[in-house]
Amino acid sequence: MTRTTDATPAEAMFAADDASRSLGIELLEHGEGTAVLRMTVTPAMVNGHKIAHGGYLFLFADTAFACACNSHGPVTVAAGADITFVAPAYEGDVLVATAEERTRFGRSGLYDVSVRRINDGPREARSVEGGGGRRAGEVIAEFRGRSRSMRSTTKESR
Numbered sequence: 001m002t003r004t005t006d007a008t009p010a011e012a013m014f015a016a017d018d019a020s021r022s023l024g025i026e027l028l029e030h031g032e033g034t035a036v037l038r039m040t041v042t043p044a045m046v047n048g049h050k051i052a053h054g055g056y057l058f059l060f061a062d063t064a065f066a067c068a069c070n071s072h073g074p075v076t077v078a079a080g081a082d083i084t085f086v087a088p089a090y091e092g093d094v095l096v097a098t099a100e101e102r103t104r105f106g107r108s109g110l111y112d113v114s115v116r117r118i119n120d121g122p123r124e125a126r127s128v129e130g131g132g133g134r135r136a137g138e139v140i141a142e143f144r145g146r147s148r149s150m151r152s153t154t155k156e157s158r
Helices: 009-015 018-022 054-069
Strands: 026-031 034-040 076-085 094-105 108-117 139-149
Touching (some): 009 026
Antiparallel strands (some): 094 108
């Protein structure tokens, strides 16, 4: 994604996010308080249990959260976040993260991100619990982020 003067705040922020883009994360859609991103689990993202490392899943959901909460314009950062891992993801899985604003109040906001698997099919590895196959649409993780907009440093906005 190339930065242009016509870029929305979310597009501009994502274009400058080398960490997320270097992992192959793609910004598919975005709007006021929303964002949809896609990521494929690569061999480098799999841990010793042959499942996606939780840190990569957190980063993926956090990137969707960042795009959604920066959609309004002022630079906005995470004040806190947590994630619940619901099902394992495996190498080759294509995941989608959908971020939605729940509320904004003052300079703070609350956002939910659902990470789902969008592909299905056979896999060789079994989950840690010994479960069966993977399903398209299956929830992998649920993330909740708390945002804080930064104060502008210009005199006009004080």
